[in-house]
Amino acid sequence: PECIIHGPQWKIYPKEAGFAEGWRLAELEKLASDLEAAQLAKEREEEAAFARAVEALKADAAYADLEQGDARDGALAAKNIRKLLKAAFKTTKFSVRKSEYGCIYVRWSEGPSEDEVSEITDRFKTGTFDHYSDCARQEDTPWSKSFGGAEYVFTSRAEA
Structure with a gap:
């Protein structure tokens, strides 16, 4: 419709406008x-840089006992969480369960605080929830590409 052409967002240039506008257009295209x-x-x-970080983690001798892989379903992450928790807290018995796709629950009754356990388990998290847009997002990290990841990792310490 003609009303769109004559609206404030459009401007019609005469055919003679040529060189000056064409020159600006070429500059804008280059930019x-x-x-x-x-x-x-x-x-x-x-x-x-991401690939270098993954290779550095895989080659790190401190993590030689962990299984390597980039599985997102949580199974590999659960295995590696068990190993890290057992090494860090030798006297505490943990229950590490993968219940749904990409969701891991870590439970224990005595020993370390939730913050201490979360320092280990948070490395495996790949999911976040954006409350503003009401969307769940999943983003790989060098750690999850090296030793597996899970969308959500929940920790729960039961009081004895």
């Missing part, structure tokens, strides 16, 4: 392609 190339280079560098 846009430069920005796109810079963004692509930044993304490639971030991917390379």
